[in-house]
Amino acid sequence: MVDEALTRIIGFQRAAVRRQAEEAAEFPHGFVALCPSFPYSYDHNLVVLTGDEAPAGVAGLVESVLDGTGVEHRLVLAHSARLGDQVADELIGAGYSHSVNVVMVLADGHGPIGDSGQVRELALDDLRPIDRQLWAQRLPDAPAEVPDQLADRRVLRRSCADEVVFLGVRDSRGAVVAHADLYLDHGFGCAQVEDVYTDPGHRGRGLARALLAEGVRRAAEAGCPTTFLVADAQDWPVRFYERLGFTPVTRTHLFLRLPG
Incomplete structure (x- = not known):
């Protein structure tokens, strides 16, 4: 399997x-x-x-x-x-x-992993200011067009699977405080939850779990036999995902050489 x-x-x-x-x-x-x-x-x-x-x-x-x-x-x-x-x-x-x-795969036959009632679908326009702010923080010395472009590239993700959904949670004022991508591909029988993020001021409230729970629920509803995510092998979320029922099955390698 x-x-x-x-x-x-x-x-x-x-x-x-x-x-x-x-x-x-x-x-x-x-x-x-x-x-x-x-x-x-x-x-x-x-x-x-x-x-x-x-x-x-x-x-x-x-x-x-x-x-x-x-x-x-x-x-x-x-x-x-x-x-x-x-x-x-x-x-x-x-x-x-x-x-x-x-690469971590949800165990076969795994049931719901949490309550996702507060999760809603988001539009690209909901996420652009968040993406741009995050990239500006990560690349403080970069020209303005760099975070602009890195935020705008999200539009490309809509073509990577049969169905692409941006999931999010809003606070009481309507601001998006957590989000994730869900890619559903019927041809490959795969569902991927990607780019899970929670605003630092709202962490520890189960929002990431809720986003993952909604992704898992939709994957099951779509009949995708394999639900997976990808995480930095050296970062703490790996342990969090394991507690939710995801199991490491392989590694992917990235090699980067910067310009200059």
Whole structure:
């Protein structure tokens, strides 16, 4: 069952990258996905490695496939844990930073994980000011167009699955204080809960649990056999997700080299 779920998940993840791209090109060991309209979005201008074995000279290969694209950074994604392990030393030696995410799947037959009665659907316009503020805080020295563009790129997420829903919780004044994305894809039989965030002033009130509970409820209602999320392997939410019934099943690797 785990192998079947992994096949669904990796297939969906790769398809989601392609669907969000304005341009995509295949090469023997993977593909390039580009969004020239969003050059500051590293997540939308990247190389995805596929296959079972690492290509020889992967750092040089990345340079060759991105040559002439105008992309100044380098982001390499490996959804396969084994493939990521194989290329890590070479890419790190070439000046890339390395981060690892853990893919966590909800156990088969798991029931409701909490009360989601306060969760509602949100529109893109509800989330843009929140996204922009968060990016401005994370990148305080960046020009204004950078957080603007990183907030605007959320529109691309609407194309990554058959159904994309932005979920949120509002306070008594109507302000959005917690939100998450839900991607439902019937072709791959997957549901992903992504980008779970709670405003610092409203943490500890069960809002993240409520968002996840609503995502799980909708996934079951849609008949998706695999519900999963992705979390930073070194961060505390992994333990929180485990308590809710999510189990780590694999790792994905990200390698980033900044411009300059």
